[in-house]
Amino acid sequence: MNLARLRQICLARLAELRDQGLRIPTPFDAAALCARVGDCLGQPIRLVGVPMPAGAPFGLTLFTDNGHIIAYEQGTSRVHQDHIIAHELGHVLLDHRSYAVDDETAAQLLMPTLRPAMVHQVLNRTGAYSRQEEQEAEMMATILLEEASRREEARRSVSTGGDGLSETDAALYARLRHGLEQPHH
Ligand SMILES: [Zn+2]
Numbered sequence: 130m131n132l133a134r135l136r137q138i139c140l141a142r143l144a145e146l147r148d149q150g151l152r153i154p155t156p157f158d159a160a161a162l163c164a165r166v167g168d169c170l171g172q173p174i175r176l177v178g179v180p181m182p183a184g185a186p187f188g189l190t191l192f193t194d195n196g197h198i199i200a201y202e203q204g205t206s207r208v209h210q211d212h213i214i215a216h217e218l219g220h221v222l223l224d225h226r227s228y229a230v231d232d233e234t235a236a237q238l239l240m241p242t243l244r245p246a247m248v249h250q251v252l253n254r255t256g257a258y259s260r261q262e263e264q265e266a267e268m269m270a271t272i273l274l275e276e277a278s279r280r281e282e283a284r285r286s287v288s289t290g291g292d293g294l295s296e297t298d299a300a301l302y303a304r305l306r307h308g309l310e311q312p313h314h
Pocket of ligand 1: 216217220258262263266
């Protein structure tokens with residue numbers, strides 16, 4: 130399937146979700162987006178940071194009777210984590226069959242001390258998404274991140290018009306202030 134067609138599929142799915150009330154957080158916030166997608170789909174999504182085993186994918190989505198669990202590599206940059214989570218959300222949003230785990234495995238996966246071992250176990254006995262599904266999820270991740278950064282740009286360029294600072298401006302001012310207060314060496 131060509132990329133233009135893939136993009137169309139993802140945009141159509143996002144438009145559908147937007148009609149159901151889904152808003153992409155600006156600036157991009159993976160945890161907030163997971164919460165919103167969970168609300169929208171009526172299936173909570175739990176995010177767990179894990180040291181993923183060597184040679185394994187950076188992210189893994191599991192389905193339980195009580196919603197999804199997205200495990201992602203915790204030992205990488207924030208930008209990379211955002212991308213991994215957006216990609217996994219892509220699988221969820223596009224209804225790709227995800228790995229099903231029973232409640233006991235899910236509960237163990239959510240326990241910090243057992244997580245790495247459980248991820249290993251799950252990876253060892255489950256198959257993988259098809260190449261087509263991987264491409265779709267990657268396209269969805271790209272669109273989600275693009276949209277968040279486009280809206281962030283737009284928000285930055287819009288004057289606040291005296292009704293208070295936007296979140297971004299407030300953060301910027303906080304950083305500036307912080308910078309000014311730092312002693313100079
Ligand atoms: Zn994938």
